[in-house]
Amino acid sequence: MNVAITGVTGYAGMQLYSLLQEHIEVDVITVYQHDLTEPVSLAELNPRLNLAADDWAYPYDSDAVMADNDIIFFATPAGITSQLAQPYLEHNFPVIDLSGDFRLKDPAEYQKWYHQDPAKAADLASAYYGLTDIYENPGMTYIANPGCxxxxxxxxxxxxxxxxxxxxxxxxxxxxxxxxxxxxxxxxxxxxxxxxxxxxxxxxxxxxxxxxxxxxxxxxxxxxxxxxxxxxxxxxxxxxxxxxxxxxxxxxxxxxxxxxxxxxxxxxxxxxxxxxxxxxxxxxxxxxxxxxxxxxxxxxxxxxxxxxxxxMIKGAAGQAIQNMNQFFNFPVTTGLELSQIAF
Amino acid sequence: MNVAITGVTGYAGMQLYSLLQEHIEVDVITVYQHDLTEPVSLAELNPRLNLAADDWAYPYDSDAVMADNDIIFFATPAGITSQLAQPYLEHNFPVIDLSGDFRLKDPAEYQKWYHQDPAKAADLASAYYGLTDIYENPGMTYIANPGCxxxxxxxxxxxxxxxxxxxxxxxxxxxxxxxxxxxxxxxxxxxxxxxxxxxxxxxxxxxxxxxxxxxxxxxxxxxxxxxxxxxxxxxxxxxxxxxxxxxxxxxxxxxxxxxxxxxxxxxxxxxxxxxxxxxxxxxxxxxxxxxxxxxxxxxxxxxxxxxxxxxMIKGAAGQAIQNMNQFFNFPVTTGLELSQIAF
Amino acid sequence: MNVAITGVTGYAGMQLYSLLQEHIEVDVITVYQHDLTEPVSLAELNPRLNLAADDWAYPYDSDAVMADNDIIFFATPAGITSQLAQPYLEHNFPVIDLSGDFRLKDPAEYQKWYHQDPAKAADLASAYYGLTDIYENPGMTYIANPGCxxxxxxxxxxxxxxxxxxxxxxxxxxxxxxxxxxxxxxxxxxxxxxxxxxxxxxxxxxxxxxxxxxxxxxxxxxxxxxxxxxxxxxxxxxxxxxxxxxxxxxxxxxxxxxxxxxxxxxxxxxxxxxxxxxxxxxxxxxxxxxxxxxxxxxxxxxxxxxxxxxxMIKGAAGQAIQNMNQFFNFPVTTGLELSQIAF
Amino acid sequence: MNVAITGVTGYAGMQLYSLLQEHIEVDVITVYQHDLTEPVSLAELNPRLNLAADDWAYPYDSDAVMADNDIIFFATPAGITSQLAQPYLEHNFPVIDLSGDFRLKDPAEYQKWYHQDPAKAADLASAYYGLTDIYENPGMTYIANPGCxxxxxxxxxxxxxxxxxxxxxxxxxxxxxxxxxxxxxxxxxxxxxxxxxxxxxxxxxxxxxxxxxxxxxxxxxxxxxxxxxxxxxxxxxxxxxxxxxxxxxxxxxxxxxxxxxxxxxxxxxxxxxxxxxxxxxxxxxxxxxxxxxxxxxxxxxxxxxxxxxxxMIKGAAGQAIQNMNQFFNFPVTTGLELSQIAF
Incomplete structure (x- = not known):
């Protein structure tokens, strides 16, 4: 399985990338950053990721994303996916959106709380609020990952x-x-x-x-x-x-x-x-x-x-992976049996 | 003015001792510890107090306290002053009690919350709850300093x-x-x-x-x-x-x-x-x-x-000093105009 | 592969237990505590381990350890394995010892720095100092895991x-x-x-x-x-x-x-x-x-x-697993590709 | 005694202002900020200072500073006093400079380490390096307060x-x-x-x-x-x-x-x-x-x-006050007997 991810310079994106690396069903992770015009070394883009020098981040391109991947994760701030979601919705291509852009159903309410332009009401209606510990995804491809x-x-x-x-x-x-x-x-x-x-x-x-x-x-x-x-x-x-x-x-x-x-x-x-x-x-x-x-x-x-x-895990990247597991019918704990580090 | 203090090994007592050192109305501070049988060096008793080697802590003795001082502060844990308060109450000698022993009026309630024997009801009745920012002390000598x-x-x-x-x-x-x-x-x-x-x-x-x-x-x-x-x-x-x-x-x-x-x-x-x-x-x-x-x-x-x-200050030692200021009619901010250390 | 571990109430032991749970070559982990007289619930022994109620800790018994396991880890304080190592040394049973008891070769030096009785010189001589990033283990079964x-x-x-x-x-x-x-x-x-x-x-x-x-x-x-x-x-x-x-x-x-x-x-x-x-x-x-x-x-x-x-990892539990990997010829990174949690 | 201070928005300046408020020899503290064109409320300029609304910060003006004060403290970053020191040096007006601009004697060395233009060599020569616990100030008016x-x-x-x-x-x-x-x-x-x-x-x-x-x-x-x-x-x-x-x-x-x-x-x-x-x-x-x-x-x-x-104290504001005490022959601990706040 090939996964795309955008937003790996932020904390949630870094955590997500790191968890995906150990996910047994994930073969290839490809990073797309929408502020790039040509590929850059991922290790250079975010030295904290501890990556080999031959990993790359690519310019964001929704056609390439859909051609080469099975799913895309957006670990972007609010205000990005409301602009970028359209092609994925049209093609029923699986998206897990960690931002708040598709969590509310009412565009006016989004406008009020986020002080930004909302996605279209019809698009909002087609998103699944991915509180996976409570809900079963009825097969919806656009998954709004809940806030922490x-x-x-x-x-x-x-x-x-x-x-x-x-x-x-x-x-x-x-x-x-x-x-x-x-x-x-x-x-x-x-x-x-x-x-x-x-x-x-x-x-x-x-x-x-x-x-x-x-x-x-x-x-x-x-x-x-x-x-x-x-x-x-x-x-x-x-x-x-x-x-x-x-x-x-x-x-x-x-x-x-x-x-x-x-x-x-x-x-x-x-x-x-x-x-x-x-x-x-x-x-x-x-x-x-x-x-x-x-x-x-x-x-x-x-x-x-x-x-x-x-x-960062249950409140962001971990729940995103739970949503992926749920969508693809992987066992719910796949990639989420993490070694404890606290006492 | 001479002040007595007991309990300077605990945090509140240390803070109180330190504030009293800079109080312009305080001439001599004498430490009495009830677990001593002979005087010990205060610097040795509590090295954190940053004291000269010639300061001493003395065995606790209520007669000596009253003979040589104008007030005593108890920075002791709950369960101590309920045993020690009697002589001060009898002689109307000023006490500021930082423990919880005299804050409640009902002995049964004290027993229930503190799981210890209470002071006598009559003694509890004669204590003033020293929330000095709200109350005026009507001249009561036993002052129960409120909890933090x-x-x-x-x-x-x-x-x-x-x-x-x-x-x-x-x-x-x-x-x-x-x-x-x-x-x-x-x-x-x-x-x-x-x-x-x-x-x-x-x-x-x-x-x-x-x-x-x-x-x-x-x-x-x-x-x-x-x-x-x-x-x-x-x-x-x-x-x-x-x-x-x-x-x-x-x-x-x-x-x-x-x-x-x-x-x-x-x-x-x-x-x-x-x-x-x-x-x-x-x-x-x-x-x-x-x-x-x-x-x-x-x-x-x-x-x-x-x-x-x-x-440690408004919630303990500072309010205790406010209570002393109030009792002796010193200006309310005496000894409490502290240099800020936070940004 | 079955592994035994003793010392899971301490921090290093907890970390080790947690890492072993995710190690792909480890089938069964059995906890032996030398202060038990009968089995106790592991979740009760150490609630921080986040374990199911049906995991157990057993009284320490070297015969049982060797009968049912392929290796034992000691995450015990100094002074324990110097007393307990003998049977494993006799049977060439693999031990990874996280304590300092077998790191020094000279009993007198151990006595001087640890203020405790040392193991025998011959036993110390037969231990391998497991600084795995530098040394190759020449097949020695008693592995002294280095200090942090x-x-x-x-x-x-x-x-x-x-x-x-x-x-x-x-x-x-x-x-x-x-x-x-x-x-x-x-x-x-x-x-x-x-x-x-x-x-x-x-x-x-x-x-x-x-x-x-x-x-x-x-x-x-x-x-x-x-x-x-x-x-x-x-x-x-x-x-x-x-x-x-x-x-x-x-x-x-x-x-x-x-x-x-x-x-x-x-x-x-x-x-x-x-x-x-x-x-x-x-x-x-x-x-x-x-x-x-x-x-x-x-x-x-x-x-x-x-x-x-x-x-706790490279300085204790992780290096212990590296030593196990080295001893059994597992790929060096087995069980040690951990998801990052820092930014 | 009237003291001037500039730089109270930074941490060292805040600490210094706060210590000067409790200094018994200081009557009036006046704040001059070189980025102001008209007086502003000090409480507004830096809300952390806990000040009454009627304190003001004034536009920086060296003539006003010298006319109305006995000394000026600069709690400014490096690169400021090298530009502003001249009038004070000319009039032998006391300056305590918390920045690094006058600590080195060699302009070339300043240039090398600070990557900025130095003060003139003659001016550097006339500054006293105020390590007050070691040196006696021989009456020099320009005091370079040492680094922390x-x-x-x-x-x-x-x-x-x-x-x-x-x-x-x-x-x-x-x-x-x-x-x-x-x-x-x-x-x-x-x-x-x-x-x-x-x-x-x-x-x-x-x-x-x-x-x-x-x-x-x-x-x-x-x-x-x-x-x-x-x-x-x-x-x-x-x-x-x-x-x-x-x-x-x-x-x-x-x-x-x-x-x-x-x-x-x-x-x-x-x-x-x-x-x-x-x-x-x-x-x-x-x-x-x-x-x-x-x-x-x-x-x-x-x-x-x-x-x-x-x-912030011995390494900056406290030593600055020690330098003031030394210059004016105040007792060395004036304003520096601070209540302890740590345990």
Whole structure:
């Protein structure tokens, strides 16, 4: 199998490239960068990739991509695939899009949150929101890979919302992310002397992942009409912790809640549910796992859910590979049984 | 003025000793340690204090303390002052107690949260809860210095709760603390390889500061009967960020909220209120300040308050000095105009 | 192939277990712990291993080990294998020993540096010092896996010392290590509030890796009779940087030096040599690579070599697997083509 | 006393401003920024300074500076004061220059290391190199405040070099610095995801502080003709550790070395000498101290000196204030008795 990838200078693209290298079903990985006019050495384009000198990156060309590959991954920022997706959609050529361009169905909502021109409504409608731990892809070729915060939050909330266990207007999500989530671009917030020994709340009530989270929650339970969601940068390299608070509905017991979480997730090799034990970020570092811990507070009536992922793997490149596995009917864990590196 | 201090081997005691050294009203600081049988060199007892070899720590003796000093600070863990407070209470000798032993009024509640024997109810009743930015000490000599989380949370909530601006059963506090809050004692959670590059939720619904926070909130507004409060360890040395979520009452505008915060705090040299800007932890590092940022979310109806402090200063030693200043009618900022060390 | 492992509660053992799980030649991994009297759940013994509940750890028994396995790895602290090695040596059963017990040939020297009883001289003589990037194992079954600092330092010095390019009495090594090198045991030096935002020099001139480094250097070039070697703890999880200074011999040019480094390492898939570019620790994080950068200072006549490794992989578990691959004639990179996780 | 300062948007300038605020001899601090055309609010110019809204920054004007102040501090980057110093030199108006522009005496050397136009040779000659812990200012008004690395290194080497205790061609300095030393400007090396969990050697043999260190060493002992000096960025906010290696001269005993260090420094309130104990960076954090530990290795004949400072205080703003104190004959510790904030 031949795979194309564009965007390997960014963090998610680097992680994806690295995972694809070890994927047993992948024979050839070809890099296409849309800012090239002629092939350049990949090792030179991104020295961090640790590549042999004879690997190359090629100018982006959708015809070449489709002629020589079975699938393309876009690890590009928002605003790129909305411009480039057309030929793939026309030819039903498989695309896994790590950007946010095809996650929302409503062009106006995209415009509002991303402050950029959206893709066409018809194109948006033909994209599959690839939250693979929850959904089965019905054969759609354009796969919008979910956002990192969205993945942690949605997996943490799914059983509670789907099974109507919590008060729909009481959900508060306090999400924390390591700095790799802020990307490779230099900024004051990610300057070491600013970010280290610090906590920084950012994009209060304006984070782009809010609408995609809310859209899925509404699908699962139309009573959910809002979401109080906040993001804080913490001085670590990788990892997201979504701490979720919601009031439990009258008559719903702790056992019922746990049973629903276990029922949804116990067959899933990537998701582990804990009762009374709250997972830490390090327990999922460099893995494709999502660990979910539940604590019910009898005094306040609040359920607390702690959902942790590696933002670069489960929150980006790992989930993209899960989507590829799902699309081509490979075993779900192919290429995702990673050696642990944390203690 | 002569001050006594016990507990200088712990972090809060070290910070307190260091601040007292620069306090213009303090002539002599004498250290009493209750595990000594004869004087020992202070530099040897705690090499981190950077002291001359001729400073000494003396065996703890309440008679000597009262004979030679004007006040004593206890920077001891919970469970000590409940045993030692009696003579000071009897003689109305000023005590500033940084431990949790005299913060709660109900012995049974102390027993429940601290799993230790409480002080007597009558003694608890005679202690002043020294949240100095809110209260005036009515001349009480036994001052219970508030907990670090309690300080950040209560200062962040005071105007909203006192002025009945938020739904009393909707308060969620997601508080984060640096590792110095976990103290000097070795533990797995504070082992570098465990704590670094990690976030760890701990003591879910069982943190000892919950009852003191709730007790004050109830005083301010009896409608508040519960508090969903959670603590997360973040890999930084110092600082607390309390992120507070609460639903705004119908008819209360953002302007009203802001006006109440400004009204309560604008004369206070240590508290700064921000609208739409959320303070980061580094902006208060190594200071006695509490910065409070407010953001109202029209879509969800939630107010978010971010309250940041240096846990060792405003959350412990700095507030203790504020309490001393208040008790002796020194200017409030005496000894607390600290040089900034963060950028 | 069946492999036995003992010591999976420590960091190196965890890393080794995790790497062995993905090794294509390994069918069954069995854990033997010498402090057990009956089998216990491995997931319970070490929850960080992310294991299924049906994996078990068994009481250590050398007969069982040899009956059911093809090799055993000891990821135990110094002082264990000196007691346990005998039966394996007698039966020529393959052992890879990650501890320091069999690295030195002279029992008296072991006693001096380790302050413990050594193994017998004859047994020490029969052990192979498994610096696999330099040596070929001549079929010896007892393999002493080199220390982490030793690996970084020896690989950085090998061409210069072997080819007599530097003044033998001018070698200074300033080595820095992340905290995982200090292990899982709680200590003041590895308490977060002590180690974070700090640099700590430790074991000045007393580090146990000094004699094994010096022994190899002497083998390569008898003129080397001493080594000034120092270790500093830096607040990172993983990684070693050995910064090596040595005076270049008169008449030796920069080109000559480079040529010798390239000549020794260019065929090695795990070692990369850089001229004028000095590698950072992150470029080898979570890999089995050693990157070596060289800078010659014409003004001072000093060569500086910067050698970086991941202390847990190349400096421990990865090199152990390299030794297994070498012993069984598996391709050298088997099980060691790891997905990068750093940027 | 009125002091002028320019450069308060950078880290050193911020630290200096903050220290001057608490200096008992300083009545008024006026900020002059050379990129302003009219006064601007200081709180707006640099929100991190925590200032009242009624403080202002004024356009830079040397006449105004001299008319209204007793001294000016330049916390500007290299290349500024070489253009601006003239009027102050002409009027013998006191200047403390934190940049490197007046540290070297030879214009050609400045050109070589700084790649910029130097000040005039005559002007360079009239500047005092303000290493205040070693030198007495003979009344010179233009004070070149030493570099941070230079301060740590020179204080660590002074007794050994002055008293001819070490082989002059054997000095190797491996210096490590926190990221604040890299300044406020955004760069890849100081991007959090690059700098965190990493060690980065930089400016190999090209660091601008090398010539000023060598110049002083030569003054102290003309036999010293070279210096092998290297710098590594470590993921901490503040602090420098200079680890110094040098061969002890034949016949010089450890006691002799110690005696010379104690003799030079024991009266100095800012410098502490340790035998066999090596200070860590945290022990000087947020102070104006330099701690120096010595270890002699009998086997190799090497002396190791570990010299630690806070790069922003002793390495910049604190030493600048020491220079002011020295010039005006204030007690040396005025404004520099800082509360400790590290444990």
């Amino acid at each position: 915060y969205a993945t942690a939050t949605l997996l943490g909330l799914a059983p509670a919302v789907m099974c109507d266990l919590i008060e729909p207007d009481s959900i508060v999500v306090d999400a924390k992310s390591g700095l790799s989530g802020a990307g490779k671009g230099l900024s004051t917030a990610s300057h070491f002397s600013q970010a280290n020994e610090n906590l920084q709340v950012y994009k209060a009530n304006e984070h782009k992942h809010i609408p995609e989270i809310l859209a899925e929650l509404k699908k699962w339970n139309p009573k959910v009409q809002q979401l109080q969601f906040m993001t804080t940068l913490v001085p670590i390299d990788r990892g997201i912790m979504a701490t979720i608070y919601a009031k439990v509905k009258p008559g719903v017991s702790e056992e019922t809640i746990l049973a629903h979480y276990h029922s949804l997730y116990d067959e899933n090799p990537f998701i582990q549910v804990y009762d009374q034990t709250l997972p830490d970020i390090k327990s999922v570092l460099a893995t494709n796992n999502c660990k979910i811990g539940l604590v019910y507070n009898e005094t306040t009536g609040y359920l607390m859910v702690v959902s942790v992922i590696d933002n | 989380y309690a300080t950040a949370t209560l200062l962040g909530l005071a105007p909203a709760v006192m002025c009945d601006l938020i739904e009393p059963d909707s308060i969620v506090v997601d508080a984060k603390s640096g590792l110095s809050g976990a103290g000097k004692g070795l533990s797995t959670a504070s082992h570098f390889s465990q704590a670094n590059e990690n976030l760890q939720v701990y003591k879910a619904n069982e943190h000892k500061h919950i009852p003191e926070i709730l007790a004050e909130l109830k005083k301010w507004n009896p409608k508040v009967q519960q508090l969903q409060f959670m603590t997360t360890l973040v890999p930084i040395d110092r600082g607390i960020m309390a992120t507070i979520y609460a639903k705004v009452k119908p008819g209360v505008s953002e302007e009203t909220i802001l006006a109440h915060y400004h009204s309560l705090y604008d004369e206070n040299p240590f508290i700064q209120v921000y609208d739409q800007t959320l303070p980061d932890i580094k902006s208060v590092l190594a200071t006695n300040n509490c910065k409070i940022g407010l953001v109202y979310n029209e879509t969800t109806g939630y107010l978010m308050v971010v309250s940041v402090i240096d846990n | 600092y030793a690996t970084a330092t020896l690989l950085g010095l090998a061409p210069a010392v072997m080819c007599d390019l530097i003044e033998p009495d001018s070698i200074v090594v300033d080595a820095k290590s992340g905290l995982s090198g200090a292990g899982k045991g709680l200590s003041t030096a590895s308490h977060f509030s002590q180690a974070n935002e700090n640099l700590q020099v430790y074991k000045a001139n007393e580090h146990k890796h000094i004699p094994e480094i010096l022994a190899e250097l002497k083998k390569w070039n008898p003129k080397v009779q001493q080594l000034q070697f120092m270790t500093t703890l830096v607040p990172i999880d993983r990684g070693i940087m050995a910064t090596i200074y040595a005076k270049v011999k008169p008449g030796v040019s920069e080109e000559t030096i480079l040529a010798h480094y390239h000549s020794l390492y260019d065929e090695n898939p795990f070692i990369q040599v850089y001229d004028q570019t000095l590698p950072d620790i992150k470029s080898v994080l979570a890999t089995n690579n050693c990157k070596i950068g060289l800078v010659y200072n014409e003004t001072t006549g000093y060569l500086m070599v910067v050698s970086v490794i991941d202390n | 690395y230079a301060t740590a290194t020179l204080l660590g080497l002074a007794p050994a070099v002055m008293c001819d205790l070490i082989e002059p061609d054997s000095i190797v300095v491996d210096a490590k610095s926190g990221l604040s030393g890299a300044g406020k400007g955004l760069s890849t090396a100081s991007h959090f995801s690059q700098a965190n969990e990493n060690l980065q050697v930089y400016k190999a043999n090209e660091h601008k502080h090398i010539p000023e260190i060598l110049a002083e060493l030569k003054k102290w002992n003309p036999k010293v003709q070279q210096l092998q000096f290297m710098t590594t960025l470590v993921p901490i906010d503040r602090g420098i550790m200079a680890t110094i290696y040098a061969k002890v001269k034949p016949g010089v005993s450890e006691e002799t070395i110690l005696a010379h260090y104690h003799s030079l420094y024991d009266e100095n309130p800012f410098i502490q000498v340790y035998d066999q104990t090596l200070p860590d960076i945290k022990s000087v954090l947020a102070t104006n101290n330099c701690k120096i530990g010595l270890v002699y290795n009998e086997t190799t004949g090497y002396l190791m000196v570990v010299s630690v400072i806070d790069n």
